[in-house]
Structures are given as structure tokens and as C-alpha cells.
Amino acid sequence: MAGLATQAAAPEVVTSGARPGRVSRILRAAAPWAGVLPFGVYVALGLAAPTIAIAIGAFQDSTTGAATLSNMDTAIHGTYFLGLKNSILLSVATSIVPGIFGLLIAYAIHTARRGNVLRRVVITASGVFANFGGVPLALLFISALSTTGIVTGWIKDVSSVDIWDHGFSLYNPQGVFVVYMYFQIPLMVLVILPALEGLRPAWREAAQNMGARTWQYWRYVGGPVLMPSFLGCLLLLFGSAFSAYATAEALTGGTVALTPIQIGALLNGNVLAGQENLGYALGLIMVVIIAIVMIGYTFLQRRAARWLR
Amino acid sequence: MAAVVSVDSGAHAPTPAAGPAAEKDRFAVWRWAILLIAGAYFLIPLYAALRFSGLKAFTQVTSYPSFGSAFGLSLRLAVIATVLTLVLMVPTTVYVHLRLPRVRRVMEAITILPIVIPPIVLIIGVLKVAPGTLLGTPNLLGLEYVVLAMPFAYRSLDAGLRSFDVKTLVEASNSLGAGWPATLWRVVIPNLRTAMLSATVLTVALVLGEYTMASLDNFQTFPVWIVNFDQNSGPVSVAASLLALLVTWILLMLIVTVGSRSSGKRGGGQVALFTVATQQPGNTVGEPE
Numbered sequence: 001m002a003g004l005a006t007q008a009a010a011p012e013v014v015t016s017g018a019r020p021g022r023v024s025r026i027l028r029a030a031a032p033w034a035g036v037l038p039f040g041v042y043v044a045l046g047l048a049a050p051t052i053a054i055a056i057g058a059f060q061d062s063t064t065g066a067a068t069l070s071n072m073d074t075a076i077h078g079t080y081f082l083g084l085k086n087s088i089l090l091s092v093a094t095s096i097v098p099g100i101f102g103l104l105i106a107y108a109i110h111t112a113r114r115g116n117v118l119r120r121v122v123i124t125a126s127g128v129f130a131n132f133g134g135v136p137l138a139l140l141f142i143s144a145l146s147t148t149g150i151v152t153g154w155i156k157d158v159s160s161v162d163i164w165d166h167g168f169s170l171y172n173p174q175g176v177f178v179v180y181m182y183f184q185i186p187l188m189v190l191v192i193l194p195a196l197e198g199l200r201p202a203w204r205e206a207a208q209n210m211g212a213r214t215w216q217y218w219r220y221v222g223g224p225v226l227m228p229s230f231l232g233c234l235l236l237l238f239g240s241a242f243s244a245y246a247t248a249e250a251l252t253g254g255t256v257a258l259t260p261i262q263i264g265a266l267l268n269g270n271v272l273a274g275q276e277n278l279g280y281a282l283g284l285i286m287v288v289i290i291a292i293v294m295i296g297y298t299f300l301q302r303r304a305a306r307w308l309r
Numbered sequence: 310m311a312a313v314v315s316v317d318s319g320a321h322a323p324t325p326a327a328g329p330a331a332e333k334d335r336f337a338v339w340r341w342a343i344l345l346i347a348g349a350y351f352l353i354p355l356y357a358a359l360r361f362s363g364l365k366a367f368t369q370v371t372s373y374p375s376f377g378s379a380f381g382l383s384l385r386l387a388v389i390a391t392v393l394t395l396v397l398m399v400p401t402t403v404y405v406h407l408r409l410p411r412v413r414r415v416m417e418a419i420t421i422l423p424i425v426i427p428p429i430v431l432i433i434g435v436l437k438v439a440p441g442t443l444l445g446t447p448n449l450l451g452l453e454y455v456v457l458a459m460p461f462a463y464r465s466l467d468a469g470l471r472s473f474d475v476k477t478l479v480e481a482s483n484s485l486g487a488g489w490p491a492t493l494w495r496v497v498i499p500n501l502r503t504a505m506l507s508a509t510v511l512t513v514a515l516v517l518g519e520y521t522m523a524s525l526d527n528f529q530t531f532p533v534w535i536v537n538f539d540q541n542s543g544p545v546s547v548a549a550s551l552l553a554l555l556v557t558w559i560l561l562m563l564i565v566t567v568g569s570r571s572s573g574k575r576g577g578g579q580v581a582l583f584t585v586a587t588q589q590p591g592n593t594v595g596e597p598e
Contacts, residue, residue, distance in 0.1 A: 035404035036412065042397055043419055046456040050434025051426055057437060105347055108340040122344070128561050129351060134520045135532045136550035140354040143361035143547050150357040182354070185347065243427030246520035250536050260429045267433045267525060276433075283430035294425050 051287065057280035071281035080262060080282060086173045087242060087259040088289075094180040095237035101181075102188025103230065109189075110196045123193070126186035133183045134246035141179045141251065145170050171252045179251060180244065184237050191236055195229035195304060232300035235293050243290060259286060358547050366548035376549070379534035382447060386530065387516040389451030394462050394512050395505060397455065402466040403497055406475055413467070420463040423456050431456070432522040447528045454516050461511040469504020510560045518557060 061068045074080060109119040144151040147164050156162050169175050199222055207217040245260040254261055259282055266279035370376060405412050423431070435453055436444070443449040475497060482492040498505070520532040529537070535549050 032408050035408060036401055039397060039401040046453060047422060049438050050431055053438045054430060054434040104343050108343050111340070128558050131514065131561060132554065134518055135535050136554045139547045139550045140358045144354040144357035150360055151353060245429040250520065260427060263429050263433065264525060279433055283433055286427055286430055290425050290427065
């Protein structure tokens with residue numbers, strides 16, 4: 001039907017009535033979309049265009065602009081491979097450890113009575129700390145745990161051990177790990193709490209009525225229901241740590257081998273001129289990794305939604 | 310206190326009849342243990358920073374001439390980003406709710422993208438494609454902060470629109486003879502005040518703390534200033550960042566209190582992006598056109 005109409009209209013002049021009819025039909029179909037046009041244009045210019053530019057730049061030679069795979073090749077070897085490895089390991093560690101700790105905190109306040117002051121304080125504090133990162137966070141930990149930091153001094157006073165003499169450093173991936181927990185734990189509390197609240201007390205009562213012990217309830221009821229949400233939240237924490245730049249940069253002054261820091265160094269021209277395209281290649285790799293993680297997150301969220309309503 | 314409780318639960322544990330009560334007491338012990346460890350981890354660095362900077366540094370912060378220009382630039386960017394965010398996102402979100410309800414899923418997916426694409430990657434792409442006229446000015450940052458704020462802004466506006474029956478109100482307004490501008494201005498926006506406030510506060514907090522994009526774009530916003538300044542005087546820059554934190558916290562507390570007052574007793578308005586996303590889609594009764 002539609003194909004026929006288009007064919008008839010194609011010769012233009014034949015029927016004078018057909019053309020305005022078709023145009024107005026297209027206009028009418030397109031009209032509802034006019035309302036989202038400004039938003040669409042903004043996203044296209046501010047988000048899509050830069051991303052596409054990176055994807056193209058990743059496969060271009062820095063000087064000639066010719067198509068090449070050498071940026072990608074450099075990006076997955078040597079020091080840049082180390083950066084990717086460190087970034088991934090750091091993100092895994094700062095999703096699992098704060099994930100478990102955050103779950104415990106969330107459960108601790110979940111079991112408290114509603115309207116409990118402590119509960120409200122923890123939720124509010126989590127909202128504040130989860131949004132806390134970057135420069136102030138780095139400086140907070142530098143004043144606490146650097147070689148001359150106050151906590152370092154306390155530990156030396158109490159045990160006469162200088163942690164910096166025993167392999168501790170704030171300026172390597174392990175140090176960054178300690179600092180990242182500061183925003184990862186509260187983020188976990190915030191994202192896992194709705195899932196915990198979805199566990200119906202009735203399920204627990206039913207399990208208890210049938211003689212289930214606490215561990216049996218968690219093994220066969222609570223755990224399985226919670227698991228997709230928990231894993232989804234871990235992926236979210238992974239993404240949050242993986243794309244963080246400001247905290248590690250301000251903490252280490254750009255010396256730690258993490259991919260975001262390396263991208264920053266390449267694009268700041270601190271390394272060598274004409275290395276931008278290597279930066280684009282690393283950026284593309286980051287986007288691909290985060291995209292995979294977010295797809296996993298969406299999938300797990302959907303699984304979780306089956307029970308938590 | 311914790312010791313007493315644990316002894317108590319130990320005494321009751323063998324009798325199954327006391328099961329729930331004993332369990333509750335045991336929770337109390339580990340609950341306090343966990344919260345104490347967490348409290349120490351979160352408060353000690355804050356204390357250390359306060360001690361390190363000392364009170365004198367706080368008065369010195371504002372006396373640096375570069376402080377004024379850096380803070381002024383951050384404020385200017387916050388104003389640009391907030392105004393643009395509201396002008397762009399409020400009509401779009403309302404429109405999608407009323408006319409294109411099926412597009413809501415797409416909107417959700419699009420507005421999550423600024424989180425998927427790390428800011429460090431986004432800014433290098435922006436610097437690559439931005440026209441020369443924008444590259445030389447900090448306004449480019451203001452424009453990009455709108456993109457960064459989208460996930461937060463969209464979600465708080467979307468949640469706000471779900472909290473009242475916007476369709477009925479708009480139909481009532483239209484049938485009483487109000488045109489679209491009047492309806493938007495006098496019916497929809499007053500009902501969206503809380504959501505717009507939280508979108509505003511989140512945007513302002515984001516802009517005031519944003520370091521990644523500003524440092525790569527080579528503009529001395531407040532966070533960039535704190536870092537560059539670090540080399541000269543440690544205590545003062547720690548004091549500056551504590552001040553920045555304080556401002557951000559006050560802003561965030563503002564949404565929490567306003568949010569919890571308007572949303573009643575439902576867990577308090579949490580400044581979390583994903584608690585909003587996991588809510589059930591509200592009134593699905595309204596038929597799409």
C-alpha cells in the first residue's frame with residue numbers, strides 16, 4: 001500500500017493532490033518528534049560527535065591521518081597494557097571489597113527499625129560520600145596517610161612501625177584502592193538498599209515457619225533473590241572505579257600506571273607530541289569495556305526486577 | 310553495651326523459642342562493629358585534613374588573588390550549565406511523558422551514556438571536534454557539563470513527573486483554555502519544583518567539583534586551582550578543598566531535606582542516581598496517544 005503510494009507520487013507532477021498529501025503525512029508523522037529535536041541535537045553534538053571522533057581517531061595515523069592499526073597495537077602492549085591491567089584489577093578490587101562491605105552496612109541499617117536515627121544518618125551520609133571524589137578526596141588522604149600524614153604518625157607512635165618503610169604507598173594502585181573505597185562503599189550502600197528492601201519479611205517468616213535456619217534462608221531464599229542485584233551493583237562499582245580520573249590524578253600527580261591517567265598524560269602533551277591518536281585508541285578501549293559492563297548491568301537489573309517489586 | 314548484648318544473646322541462643330530475639334541481639338553486635346569500622350574509615354581522614362590545614366589556613370584561602378578568579382569561573386560555569394540543563398531537559402522530559410511515553414526507555418538509555426563514556430574520554434573527543442571559536446573559551450566546558458549533568462537531571466525530573474498525574478492536570482488546564490506555555494509555566498513547573506531543585510543542586514555540585522574536563526581543557530576552575538596550588542602551600546589547599554566539600558555537602562543536604570519532606574516517609578530523598586532507576590515505572594494507566 002505504502003509502496004504503491006510512493007511510486008505514484010514519484011513522478012511528481014502527475015497528481016497535484018498526492019504531493020501535499022504525502023508531505024503533510026510525513027510532517028504529521030514527524031511532528032511528535034519535533035519536541036525532542038533540541039535534546040537530540042544537543043546529544044548528537046555534545047556526546048555522539050566526540051565519541052565518534054574518538055572511534056575514528058583511534059584508527060588514524062597521528063601525522064598522515066591514514067588508516068592504521070598501530071595505535072591499537074601500542075595501546076595493548078608494554079606500559080599501556082600494564083595500565084589497562086592495573087585499571088581492570090583496581091576496578092575489580094574496588095568493586096568486590098567495597099561491594100561486600102557496603103552490603104554489610106546496608107544490611108545493618110536495613111535490619112534497624114524504620115525511622116531509626118542511625119539509619120537516616122547512614123543513608124544521608126552515604127548520599128554525601130558517594131558524590132565525593134576528585135581533588136578534595138585525594139587531599140584528605142594525603143593529609144591522613146602520606147609519609148608525614150597524621151594517621152601514619154599515629155601508627156608510628158603506637159607500634160613504632162613506619163608503614164611507608166614496609167611497602168605501603170599512597171601513590172601506587174594499592175594506595176589508590178584505599179582511597180577509592182571512600183566513595184565506592186557509600187555508593188554500594190545506596191544502590192543495594194532498594195534490593196534489600198525488596199526482600200519481603202513474609203518470605204523470611206515463611207522459611208522460619210517451615211523450620212529453616214538463618215543460613216538456610218540465605219542459602220535458598222534471600223541469597224538467590226539478592227544475587228542478580230548484588231552482581232549488578234558490583235558491575236556499577238566497577239564502572240565507577242574504572243572511569244575515575246580526578247582522584248588518582250590529584251593523588252599521584254599523574255604518575256600511577258592507570259589507563260585514564262595515561263590518556264590524560266598523552267592528551268596533555270606531557271609525553272610526546274603527536275600521540276593524541278594513541279590516547280583515542282585507549283579511550284575507545286575504555287568505552288568498549290564500560291559498555292560491556294553496562295550491558296551486563298542492565299541484564300542483571302532485569303533479572304533482579306523479576307522478584308523485587 | 311555491645312558486650313552486654315552479646316552475653317545476653319549467648320545465654321538465649323540454645324533455646325529455639327527465643328530464636329528471633331536472640332538473632333536480633335546478635336545482629337546488634339555486628340551492626341555496631343561494622344558501623345564503627347565504617348565510621349572510623351570515613352571520619353579519620355576528615356579529622357586528619359582538619360588537623361593538617363589548621364584554622365589559620367581557612368582564613369588564608371580567600372586572600373589569594375587567584376582564588377577569586379578560579380571560584381568565579383566555577384560559579385559562572387555552574388550558572389551556564391544549570392540554566393541550559395533546565396531549559397533543555399524540563400520541556401523535553403515533560404514532552405516525552407505526555408506525547409511519547411514509549412520513548413522514555415530510549416531517553417533513559419541515552420541519558421545513561423554520559424556515565425558509560427568516561428569524562429576523560431568524552432573531553433578528548435570534545436577537544437577534537439569542537440569548533441575553534443568555542444575552544445578558546447571556558448563556555449565549552451559549560452556546554453559539556455550539561456551533558457555530564459543529564460543522567461542526574463533526567464532521572465530527578467522523570468521521578469518528579471511520575472509523582473503526580475501530569476496527564477490529567479495538563480488536560481484539565483487545556484480544557485480550561487490555557488495554552489501550552491501557560492500550562493507548562495503555571496501547572497507543570499510548580500508541581501516539578503522539587504525535582505527541578507534537585508536537578509539544579511546536582512548540576513551545581515557536579516560543576517563545582519569537576520576536575521577532569523577542566524584540567525584537560527586547561528582552564529583554572531576551582532578544583533584545578535586547588536591542585537595547581539598544592540605545590541606552593543599544602544595546608545591552604547587542604548583548607549580550600551574542605552571548604553569546597555562543605556559547600557557541596559550543604560547543597561546535597563538541601564536536596565535530601567527538601568526531597569524527604571516532599572516524598573514523605575519513603576526512605577528520604579536519596580541523592581542516588583540508581584535508586585531512582587530501579588523504581589517501578591509509575592502510572593502506566595495513561596494510554597499512549
